[in-house]
Amino acid sequence: MKLRVFHSAGVLLIVLLGSLSWSQVRYGLRTADTDLLFEAGASSPRLLSLAFPGQPGWRNRSSEPLIPFVEMSGKQVPVSWQLVPQSSQADSAHVDLVYESATPHLRLTWEWRVRQTYGPIEHDVRIENLESQEIWIPLQSTLAFDWQLNAHESLQHWFVEKGANSPSPIGTHDVSLDDGYKWTGTSSTYGDIHEHDPREIIPWTLVERPDSAHSGWYVGIEFSGRTSIAVERKQDSLKVTAGLNPDPGPFGTRLKAGEVFEAPTVFLGGFRDGPDGAGNVLRPWVRAVLGNPLTWKDPNYPLVVNNSWGGGMEVNEDIALRMIRDSAELGADMFHVDAGWFRGVGDWYPHPQKFPHGLAAIADDAHKHGLRFGLWVDWTQAGLSTEHGALNARDPKVRDWMVTDIPTNWQPEPFKGQTIDLGVPEAKDWAEREVERLVTDYHLDMLEHDGYLVAHGCDRVDHPHAAPDPLNKCIYKDWGSYFVDSTNSTDVSYHAVRAYYEIYSQTRGRHPGLLFEICNDGGRMVDFGSAAHGDYFSITDTYDPLSNRRAFYDTSYVLPAAMLESYVEKWPTPSIENFRYMLRSGMMGWFTIMLDTTSWSTEQHTAARQEIDLYKKELRSLIRDADLYHISARPDGVHWDAMQYWDPKRGKGVVFAFHGSSEEEKAHAFQLHGLKPNARYRLVFHDHSASDRVASGEELATGGLNVSLPLPNSSELIFIEGVE
Numbered sequence: 001m002k003l004r005v006f007h008s009a010g011v012l013l014i015v016l017l018g019s020l021s022w023s024q025v026r027y028g029l030r031t032a033d034t035d036l037l038f039e040a041g042a043s044s045p046r047l048l049s050l051a052f053p054g055q056p057g058w059r060n061r062s063s064e065p066l067i068p069f070v071e072m073s074g075k076q077v078p079v080s081w082q083l084v085p086q087s088s089q090a091d092s093a094h095v096d097l098v099y100e101s102a103t104p105h106l107r108l109t110w111e112w113r114v115r116q117t118y119g120p121i122e123h124d125v126r127i128e129n130l131e132s133q134e135i136w137i138p139l140q141s142t143l144a145f146d147w148q149l150n151a152h153e154s155l156q157h158w159f160v161e162k163g164a165n166s167p168s169p170i171g172t173h174d175v176s177l178d179d180g181y182k183w184t185g186t187s188s189t190y191g192d193i194h195e196h197d198p199r200e201i202i203p204w205t206l207v208e209r210p211d212s213a214h215s216g217w218y219v220g221i222e223f224s225g226r227t228s229i230a231v232e233r234k235q236d237s238l239k240v241t242a243g244l245n246p247d248p249g250p251f252g253t254r255l256k257a258g259e260v261f262e263a264p265t266v267f268l269g270g271f272r273d274g275p276d277g278a279g280n281v282l283r284p285w286v287r288a289v290l291g292n293p294l295t296w297k298d299p300n301y302p303l304v305v306n307n308s309w310g311g312g313m314e315v316n317e318d319i320a321l322r323m324i325r326d327s328a329e330l331g332a333d334m335f336h337v338d339a340g341w342f343r344g345v346g347d348w349y350p351h352p353q354k355f356p357h358g359l360a361a362i363a364d365d366a367h368k369h370g371l372r373f374g375l376w377v378d379w380t381q382a383g384l385s386t387e388h389g390a391l392n393a394r395d396p397k398v399r400d401w402m403v404t405d406i407p408t409n410w411q412p413e414p415f416k417g418q419t420i421d422l423g424v425p426e427a428k429d430w431a432e433r434e435v436e437r438l439v440t441d442y443h444l445d446m447l448e449h450d451g452y453l454v455a456h457g458c459d460r461v462d463h464p465h466a467a468p469d470p471l472n473k474c475i476y477k478d479w480g481s482y483f484v485d486s487t488n489s490t491d492v493s494y495h496a497v498r499a500y501y502e503i504y505s506q507t508r509g510r511h512p513g514l515l516f517e518i519c520n521d522g523g524r525m526v527d528f529g530s531a532a533h534g535d536y537f538s539i540t541d542t543y544d545p546l547s548n549r550r551a552f553y554d555t556s557y558v559l560p561a562a563m564l565e566s567y568v569e570k571w572p573t574p575s576i577e578n579f580r581y582m583l584r585s586g587m588m589g590w591f592t593i594m595l596d597t598t599s600w601s602t603e604q605h606t607a608a609r610q611e612i613d614l615y616k617k618e619l620r621s622l623i624r625d626a627d628l629y630h631i632s633a634r635p636d637g638v639h640w641d642a643m644q645y646w647d648p649k650r651g652k653g654v655v656f657a658f659h660g661s662s663e664e665e666k667a668h669a670f671q672l673h674g675l676k677p678n679a680r681y682r683l684v685f686h687d688h689s690a691s692d693r694v695a696s697g698e699e700l701a702t703g704g705l706n707v708s709l710p711l712p713n714s715s716e717l718i719f720i721e722g723v724e
């Protein structure tokens with residue numbers, strides 16, 4: 001027997017050759033925050049343990065459940081998986097374990113990948129059909145484990161909701177994970193259509209040990225289709241499953257000969273210092289691993305935008321040209337035409353009366369004024385326009401792409417029609433050409449998609465996805481669109497999301513530098529798959545100061561602040577302090593103004609110009625690069641709330657402090673994070689609500705930063721700078 005041991009920076013790999021069986025082979029992958037150990041079992045692989053270096057680990061006692069059968073020619077055929085050592089491989093950045101089944105002939109690859117020296121480690125499962133005929137496979141989750149706990153160990157469970165239509169009163173959940181706890185968080189592109197729907201989560205969850213290190217682990221899913229994460233505790237067992245959503249089941253997906261099923265990629269990471277400690281690693285990881293390198297290279301990212309929706313659907317050439325002049329005067333980076341510019345739903349050509357000289361002329365005028373040009377399009381929606389180039393729901397070809405037959409008296413809403421299923425190859429090809437035409441013909445620097453562009457369930461039996469169960473399906477109407485819910489919903493979303501990703505990857509490849517805004521009736525597509533294919537998110541569809549701050553508070557736990565767009569809409573601002581409060585509630589991430597700026601007073605105009613200037617000169621670099629701390633309870637609009645940016649490399653930071661509507665509480669102290677106790681820091685109160693002063697890190701961390709603002713609905717920006 002020979003024993004070879006390899007040590008390298010990221011991996012401890014022990015390969016045992018000779019008489020020992022492969023079931024005893026273990027592998028490790030490591031980043032600065034995450035230590036994972038794996039075992040190549042003879043019939044299934046296993047994640048053995050996870051640890052944040054130096055902290056007590058988490059030991060898994062179950063192997064990964066691999067699909068036990070497939071369906072061939074209408075019959076269930078059991079699968080017997082066997083490790084294939086010669087196909088499996090590992091190095092400092094990868095562990096790929098390959099399992100095969102002889103009959104039916106299948107190959108499964110269980111892969112883990114280190115993408116950065118820090119942060120979480122990615123995991124994939126792929127199943128390849130090596131038969132010469134079509135098979136159907138049941139649901140393969142991406143990751144399942146069962147941590148061994150101490151029976152009375154106390155744990156906290158964190159998860160955050162999407163901002164969707166409107167952030168809920170809770171948003172960020174921090175709950176005690178006791179014996180008997182059972183929770184499932186779901187994500188799709190359809191969250192919260194109905195009042196009674198459970199709130200969708202950003203597909204991520206975190207479990208923390210409330211000891212002095214506040215260490216633990218988190219898992220997230222890089223996919224926009226129907227996914228779920230389940231957490232269940234029974235005494236000393238904590239079972240976790242992440243991947244495609246199995247409900248409503250049974251799930252089945254078709255694999256033609258040679259086709260590969262790819263379970264949604266997940267990432268698994270360790271952390272310390274609580275959810276902000278996790279976030280200050282995960283956010284840079286998302287930027288480095290999932291983000292668009294060209295976007296992040298742009299020093300003007302995130303942009304300041306002036307958006308036309310302040311005037312609703314009324315936008316036209318005069319308004320647009322006036323807004324462009326005003327945008328340039330205010331110092332914005334981009335002019336963004338929202339809904340209302342087109343001939344009709346599905347007919348994405350400029351309305352001839354509104355834009356007699358077309359849209360490219362508007363884009364060119366924006367460019368002449370030093371602005372980029374962005375455009376809203378709901379490009380998967382069919383309407384009733386019969387113009388050349390329109391996606392007409394009555395066209396027999398288009399009718400077959402839609403998720404269900406619509407009644408003969410159907411009419412689209414002003415900017416909503418009927419979703420086509422992008423999982424149909426012909427529909428996808430049409431959409432890709434249409435997106436290309438929009439970007440090219442209208443000289444776009446940014447394309448915003450909106451609406452339900454990924455189909456939910458689908459009624460069709462001749463699409464590539466599974467057919468719906470005729471006895472278990474529900475068809476309903478919302479905002480002029482018909483939706484289908486059935487047992488095939490997860491498979492439909494699997495195909496449609498993959499097509500959507502491909503369209504955006506291809507378009508990005510042809511147009512480097514083009515920006516994609518992810519919007520789905522507000523923040524319904526806020527997930528890590530979208531983060532890998534777009535550049536920034538509309539995080540909610542409700543735009544008052546409180547909703548903007550709440551959606552930002554929640555979402556910023558897991559995604560880079562620069563990617564989180566707040567639209568700032570008209571709100572009552574009797575005083576200039578209220579006006580700045582309104583603007584700043586949307587200035588903690590990507591800042592989009594959605595107001596009729598020409599209706600502003602001279603004082604408001606001047607204040608807005610100064611705020612935009614401050615954003616570009618001081619705030620933007622912190623939003624891009626600094627650590628972020630949630631230094632108050634979630635905003636409730638009544639009490640005080642605040643967020644702290646701190647960039648330890650530059651020794652610079654800022655606190656956004658907001659005084660809610662309370663008349664009583666005229667001052668508040670916020671305990672700051674990330675500072676060195678013995679170091680000294682200069683505090684600069686931007687609005688001069690207090691004299692600038694120097695304080696020790698210890699004072700700011702324990703006594704806190706005192707902010708005094710007597711006026712309700714007002715704000716202050718306090719800049720922090722390390723003093724040598």
Ligand SMILES: [Zn+2]
Pocket residue numbers: 402403421423455458459460463465492
């Ligand atoms: Zn379909």
